[in-house]
Amino acid sequence: MRNRTQFADGRPLEVICLGRLAVDLYAHQVGSPLEDVASFARYLGGSAGNTAFGAARLGLKSSMLTRVGDEQNGRFLVRELAREGCDVSHVRADPQRLTALAFLGLKDRDTFPLLFYRENCADMAIDESDVDPTHIGQSRALLISGTHLSAPTPLRASLRALELARAANVRTILDIDYRPVLWGLTGRGDGATRFVASEGVTAHLQRVLPLFDLLVGTEEEFLIAGGSTDLTAALRAVRRVTAATFVVKRGPLGCAVIDGDVPGHIDDAFNRRGIQVEVLNVLGAGDAFMAGFLRGWLRGEDYETCCDYANACGALVVSRHSCAPAMPTWTELQYFLAKAPRRPDRDQALSRLHRVTVPRQQWPEVFVFAFDHRAQFFEAALEAGADEARVPTLKKLLVKAVELTEADLGLQGRIGLLADDRYGQDALADATGRGWWIGRPVEVPGSNPLEFDQGLSIGSHLIAWPREHIVKCLVQFHPDDAVGNRLQQETQLHMLNEAVQASGHELLLEIIPPRNLPQEPDTVLRAMKRLYNIGIAPEWWKLEAMTESQWSAIDALIAARDPHCRGVVLLGLDASIETLRAGFAQARASRTCRGFAVGRTIFREPSRLWLRNEIGDAELITRVRDNFETLIRCWRDQRASAPAQAGHAERQAA
Numbered sequence: 001m002r003n004r005t006q007f008a009d010g011r012p013l014e015v016i017c018l019g020r021l022a023v024d025l026y027a028h029q030v031g032s033p034l035e036d037v038a039s040f041a042r043y044l045g046g047s048a049g050n051t052a053f054g055a056a057r058l059g060l061k062s063s064m065l066t067r068v069g070d071e072q073n074g075r076f077l078v079r080e081l082a083r084e085g086c087d088v089s090h091v092r093a094d095p096q097r098l099t100a101l102a103f104l105g106l107k108d109r110d111t112f113p114l115l116f117y118r119e120n121c122a123d124m125a126i127d128e129s130d131v132d133p134t135h136i137g138q139s140r141a142l143l144i145s146g147t148h149l150s151a152p153t154p155l156r157a158s159l160r161a162l163e164l165a166r167a168a169n170v171r172t173i174l175d176i177d178y179r180p181v182l183w184g185l186t187g188r189g190d191g192a193t194r195f196v197a198s199e200g201v202t203a204h205l206q207r208v209l210p211l212f213d214l215l216v217g218t219e220e221e222f223l224i225a226g227g228s229t230d231l232t233a234a235l236r237a238v239r240r241v242t243a244a245t246f247v248v249k250r251g252p253l254g255c256a257v258i259d260g261d262v263p264g265h266i267d268d269a270f271n272r273r274g275i276q277v278e279v280l281n282v283l284g285a286g287d288a289f290m291a292g293f294l295r296g297w298l299r300g301e302d303y304e305t306c307c308d309y310a311n312a313c314g315a316l317v318v319s320r321h322s323c324a325p326a327m328p329t330w331t332e333l334q335y336f337l338a339k340a341p342r343r344p345d346r347d348q349a350l351s352r353l354h355r356v357t358v359p360r361q362q363w364p365e366v367f368v369f370a371f372d373h374r375a376q377f378f379e380a381a382l383e384a385g386a387d388e389a390r391v392p393t394l395k396k397l398l399v400k401a402v403e404l405t406e407a408d409l410g411l412q413g414r415i416g417l418l419a420d421d422r423y424g425q426d427a428l429a430d431a432t433g434r435g436w437w438i439g440r441p442v443e444v445p446g447s448n449p450l451e452f453d454q455g456l457s458i459g460s461h462l463i464a465w466p467r468e469h470i471v472k473c474l475v476q477f478h479p480d481d482a483v484g485n486r487l488q489q490e491t492q493l494h495m496l497n498e499a500v501q502a503s504g505h506e507l508l509l510e511i512i513p514p515r516n517l518p519q520e521p522d523t524v525l526r527a528m529k530r531l532y533n534i535g536i537a538p539e540w541w542k543l544e545a546m547t548e549s550q551w552s553a554i555d556a557l558i559a560a561r562d563p564h565c566r567g568v569v570l571l572g573l574d575a576s577i578e579t580l581r582a583g584f585a586q587a588r589a590s591r592t593c594r595g596f597a598v599g600r601t602i603f604r605e606p607s608r609l610w611l612r613n614e615i616g617d618a619e620l621i622t623r624v625r626d627n628f629e630t631l632i633r634c635w636r637d638q639r640a641s642a643p644a645q646a647g648h649a650e651r652q653a654a
Contacts, residue, residue, distance in 0.1 A: 001257060001270045001303040003296075005213065005245075007140040008169045013087065014298045015055055016136065018065040018161055019048025019145020019177070021091070021123050022100035023073045026281070026322060034105035034113040044080040044324040045102055046123065047177045047287050048145040054291025054313065054327040056086040057358065060298060063087035063139065065161070067122040067130065069099035074122065080324070083359055090135050094122040102191070106321075109279045114191035116181060127153050128160045136161055137168035140298060143290075146177035146221075149208060162211045174209070174244075175290055176217030178224050195220040202227035209242040214297070216247040216290055219266075235262040247310075249289055252276060254311050257303045272307035275315040275340050284323025289314040291327060312337050319344045329357040348535065351501065356539075356564035363437060363594055365639075367411065367632050368569055369624075370418035370599035371398050372441045372472065377423055377607070384611035394607060395419060395427040397617055401624040402431070409629065418472060418597055422453075432466050439472040439508055439597070440465065442496065448476040448514060449488040452496070459499035470540065471500050474510040478517045479526040490534055497536050510542035510571060525553050532561040539566040542597055544573065545583030551590040558592050565592065572598030577627070581634045588642040596635060602627040 024045030027037040044053055048066065055062040064081055068074030070093040077099065078088050100121035105113040118124065126148070136142060142165040148154040165172050180186045180196040205225050209215065215222075215238070219231055226234025235246065239262050246258040248266065254274035256266055263269050292313030296306030312333055320326035328336065332353040341347040371377075377391045399417065406415040416437025419427045431438055442458060444451040450473070454461040462471065473496055477489055493509075500507045509531070513523050524543060531537075546554070558565045570587060572580060580601060587593040606623035609615045615623070 003302055011140045013063050013139035014061045015141045016063045016065050016139045017048040017052040017143045019148045020046030021049035021066045022046035025103045027105045030106045043322045044077055050284055050287035050324050051290045052086050053084050053324045054288050055294050056084040057327050057329055058295040059330045065090045067092045067094045067126050069122045070095045073099040097122040097125050104283055106281055116191045124154050126157045128157050131160045133164050136164040141171040143173040145175050147182050150183050172212045173214040174212040176221035178221045206241050212244045215244045218249045255307050274311045277315045277319045278343055279318045282318050285314040285318045288317040288327050331357045365414050366416055366437050366595040368416040368597035369402050369628055370597045372418040372420040374420055374422050375445045386611040391423040392426050395424040399427045399430045401621045405625050439470040441472045443473050449485050450475050450492040462503040470506045470508050472508040476514045477511055477527050478513040479530050506539040508540035509538040537562045541568045542571050543568055548586050551587050555591045567594035568592050569597040572601045574600040584635050584638040588638040
């Protein structure tokens with residue numbers, strides 16, 4: 001079927017979503033009644049919010065129109081939308097109300113207890129003053145969430161937005177979004193019931209249906225819109241009041257599109273079958289469906305393509321734990337449509353795409369002050385005759401040095417640190433939340449074969465980490481190591497890789513081949529190849545200084561094996577500043593080397609003097625900063641000279 005919808009050209013936005021924006025709390029314990037759930041994961045939620053999020057992730061220029069509370073949950077939602085590229089300029093922080101919450105349990109594949117906390121919540125307080133005519137006129141389409149038709153204040157805001165949309169040649173969409181509990185038709189604790197007949201709700205909906213160009217809903221939602229328990233009769237009743245295109249979501253059967261007269265049976269309409277997958281959680285699948293359909297509809301694709309996008313997005317989300325974070329990227333969606341795995345959760349390539357193609361903070365260059373050392377600080381304190389308890393204070397002062405360097409050199413989005421949680425827990429707390437690159441070690445220092453500092457259950461340890469922290473693991477890995485030792489190390493690395501996949505943290509692998517084994521020019525390269533061959537592709541590598549030709553080989557390997565790799569940082573190994581300068585020079589033409597992660601070169605001597613009480617806090621910070629900033633200047637000087645050097649080499653070759 002052709003999509004004949006006409007859209008205005010030259011609009012900066014493609015869809016504005018007006019409606020629910022809330023925090024979803026999903027039970028961690030699958031199989032438990034909601035009463036017995038012990039812990040939850042927090043995600044962005046609310047039908048309109050999910051759709052705006054999913055549409056942005058698929059590459060549409062979406063915008064959110066709603067309210068959130070002027071509090072932590074509201075700021076969380078705004079940040080999550082903005083990270084995906086969704087316009088949040090018209091999300092108002094309401095100082096009088098709190099952000100809505102929804103609790104979800106996952107009892108079994110057919111039972112998803114749902115509890116809404118929406119009493120006088122922020123998004124239902126949106127009123128006509130929130131609706132800006134200029135904003136509405138900047139979009140090609142406006143989507144209204146049906147819940148916002150259920151109360152007088154958001155209804156007036158919705159009607160005002162619809163009036164402005166129709167006057168500005170903006171196409172209008174209704175997500176019927178029927179939750180009986182939100183219309184006061186069930187007990188407040190019954191959020192899971194999807195259908196309760198109500199003549200009042202039907203009459204109310206039918207008064208506004210003529211204002212829409214596209215209606216999207218489940219079979220049950222069209223039953224309430226049409227006021228019948230027979231789907232054909234309900235669809236015909238809806239057709240009598242609107243000429244809109246109908247999109248009927250049919251769960252595992254896929255969906256139907258009716259762009260004209262209603263046939264005698266839904267199966268006689270234009271149907272596209274869904275993709276069969278194992279179901280984990282159905283909540284949010286409809287919002288993913290909507291985002292996928294809009295990706296095609298707003299770009300003028302035919303209805304077959306629109307439905308395929310929609311069905312695939314819904315299938316992906318029902319196979320995953322969350323809703324909004326489970327939404328696919330455009331790259332991921334294309335892969336899924338080509339492969340259609342029945343168990344998306346077990347498809348490693350798909351999981352990898354979902355991990356690496358979502359919007360992430362970019363690090364064009366990164367300057368990392370590494371003071372995650374544990375044994376070295378203990379030994380320094382012992383040598384100085386200082387109390388070991390002073391080391392955490394020392395590490396907090398090192399964070400202060402990073403802060404001052406960032407501010408004075410204007411390095412926002414380019415600065416970072418490596419710190420441990422043995423002596424550096426307070427330092428990590430100070431650093432977190434600043435937008436820094438933050439790495440934390442997990443290995444037992446010096447262990448070979450690799451051991452984890454917190455024992456075998458590395459995954460349970462990562463649960464307590466902030467999501468922004470990067471898991472750093474130093475492994476003394478050599479491709480020609482004794483087979484038994486190498487396999488034991490690889491088993492540990494597999495365990496770590498699975499743990500970070502589950503926790504959502506990025507992984508940095510620091511490769512230092514053991515010194516008692518032969519060191520050939522390609523030893524590190526071959527070590528990396530081996531790890532790629534066994535399915536380990538960390539976001540970051542931390543490597544020793546190499547020659548220009550070795551860096552060229554590393555660049556080629558990463559480009560071929562993992563083009564989504566975040567990059568390489570150069571380690572220091574207590575080298576002098578002059579030695580590091582020479583290493584920077586060799587790496588200046590590398591496309592993958594993003595910067596450095598250096599520690600002892602920066603902190604060794606100032607820390608020794610501070611522990612011996614020969615200098616105070618201010619002098620420690622000054623000396624550390626001098627070393628750190630000298631390295632930053634060295635790096636930038638070498639990078640600045642790289643283009644000229646490359647051009648000279650090309651001329652010489654010619």
